[in-house]
Amino acid sequence: MNKFIYCSMVLFAFIASCNTQKQASKFRFAIPEAGTVVKIGESVSLKLVFPTEVSSFDSVVYAMDGEVLARRTDSIPVTLDTEKAAFGSRTLSAKLYHGGEEQVAYSNIVVVPPPPKHYSFKVINEYPHDPKAYTQGLEFDENNALYESTGYESSGQNGKSSLRKVNYQNGEILQRIDLDERYFGEGLTLAGDKIVQLTWREKVGFVYNKNTFAKIGEFSYGQSPEGWGLCYDGKRFIKSDGTSRLYFLNKDTYAEEGFIDVYNDKGPVDSINELEYINGKVYANVYTKDIIVIIDPQTGGIEGEINLIGIYPDKKDFNNELNGIAYDRQGDRLFITGKLWSKLYHIELVER
CATH class of the missing domain: 2.60.40.10 (Immunoglobulins)
Incomplete structure (x- = not known):
């Protein structure tokens, strides 16, 4: 064997041995x-x-x-x-x-957390939905009037972002205001006689009089860089920003007062989007997926997963995704729709 190669091999073995001993001696x-x-x-x-x-x-x-x-x-x-x-x-x-x-x-x-329960769905009824509505937020009031927040496609072909009051049974728009062109409308929720609506990257939320749609306030975001989904549990607002984190907002000042991270049995779940508060749990769309997850807002653990693949046969791409959850509390009915969907669905969960 070449003497130089042999010496190199011995030196390498010596260095490796020293590194191994050094690693073994480290407190770890x-x-x-x-x-x-x-x-x-x-x-x-x-x-x-x-x-x-x-x-x-x-x-x-x-x-x-x-x-x-x-x-x-x-x-x-x-x-x-x-x-x-x-x-x-x-x-x-x-x-x-x-x-x-x-x-x-x-x-x-x-x-x-432990593995979530898995659900499929049964369509109970279908209702017309504006196919030009780029749905970002959806919620019923106590009188079954449906309130909707819309954004707009990047191409701008579907007009401005808007806030709407809708007759869910026939899809008629009963009331509407458009946002300024610089704002991309996102999630919304109702709190008493107020409507609270998020914007996407503009880091500002708007507060409206529920009856007149007159803007009565606005607020800035805190640590959360974007606005995606919003719901109200009666004591605080819960906000998503497209990550695996949910933020808790003061019901009067809208200031962020804490957060929780969302996990399933495999790890953190990113892209939490539109939110709805239902019987103590947060139902959330997962961006780009036909999935709704059911989150315990106390722990962040995902307790259930609803597979809605195939519910809207005309779906084309991510600009046409599932993104709207509304709950009729009086009738205990769950409704879903999506961006630019022509249908609003009343569904029933079927546990697998």
């Missing part, structure tokens, strides 16, 4: 690996690799998101119970104290 988590997905309620073993130069130590303090889980004076793994953990990425840390010094190791787990 052996288990779990960073990013491990854990279903709520599962137990997780927290196992550490201790530095080879540390033969004894004073203590190890284990924590999750800064909250102490356990203190140990030995290297026996600790068991983490995730029963009460919040969904999402949870930071794990271990602090090693020895000889007056401190070393810290980090890892993380992603806590997810």
Whole structure:
């Protein structure tokens, strides 16, 4: 063998051996690996690799998101119970104290809810819907008047964004105002005698008198960069921005006062769009998909998934997608439509 090649191989093996020893001597988590997905309620073993130069130590303090889980004076793994953990990425840390010094190791787990229930649908009835309405928000009032917020296609062929009051039975537009051309209308909801409507990227929401459609206020967004969907639970507004996050807005000032991230059993669910609050849960369209997810607004966990593939046979592309959920509370009826759809559907859920 060539002497130079042999020497190079020996040097490489020596460096690799040193790196392996260096890695082995580092204080770190052996288990779990960073990013491990854990279903709520599962137990997780927290196992550490201790530095080879540390033969004894004073203590190890284990924590999750800064909250102490356990203190140990030995290297026996600790068991983490995730029963009460919040969904999402949870930071794990271990602090090693020895000889007056401190070393810290980090890892993380992603806590997810159990698999959601799955539903298909049954069409109970069909009603006319304006095929020029680029639907972004949809909601019934107590008198079964349907309120709708529309945007416009990027081509501008379907006119300006609008706010509408509609007779759902025949599709007649009873009342309408158009937004200024610079605004793209998005989600809307009702709160007493007010209508609240979002805009997309303009970072402003509008408040209207429900009866006259006169604008009586407006508000700016906080951390959420865009406006997508909006609903009202009687105490606060819940807003989506196209990510996996739902924001909670003060019912009087519209200021963001918190948020929650949306997860299913596989991880975060992005593209949360139009929203409707139904019997304590948030129903949400998922952008570009014929799917509605049912979210627990207390935890962010997805409890149900409604597959609506095929409900609108004339669907063409993403500009023609499912995007409208309205609930008749008095009649306990669920309605859906989409962008530029000619139909409004009353549907019934069928659990699989």
